[in-house]
Amino acid sequence: MSHKKFLSTPELAEIMGISRIAVFKKIKKGEIKAIKIGRNYAIPVKDILSDKLSKKQEKTIKKAIDKTIKEYGEVLKKLGKNGRD
Numbered sequence: 001m002s003h004k005k006f007l008s009t010p011e012l013a014e015i016m017g018i019s020r021i022a023v024f025k026k027i028k029k030g031e032i033k034a035i036k037i038g039r040n041y042a043i044p045v046k047d048i049l050s051d052k053l054s055k056k057q058e059k060t061i062k063k064a065i066d067k068t069i070k071e072y073g074e075v076l077k078k079l080g081k082n083g084r085d
Contacts, residue, residue: 004045006042011064014064
């Protein structure tokens with residue numbers, strides 16, 4: 001089980017099979033809830049995962065989350081701290 005609570009826009013774009021620009025447009029329209037951290041957006045996983053997703057989609061999302069935490073965990077922590085200053 002992943003401990004990550006947020007997805008990046010590129011991760012969500014890959015999961016949804018759309019471009020990053022399309023994700024940004026959906027955020028601007030309010031179709032996707034997101035938190036702005038510096039120049040980036042963090043999308044709460046709890047708002048993405050729902051009964052509408054298949055088990056395969058949920059597994060794909062969790063795999064992307066785990067990979068991102070492994071590769072960018074420290075950077076994400078620093079970004080989060082900068083957003084609170």
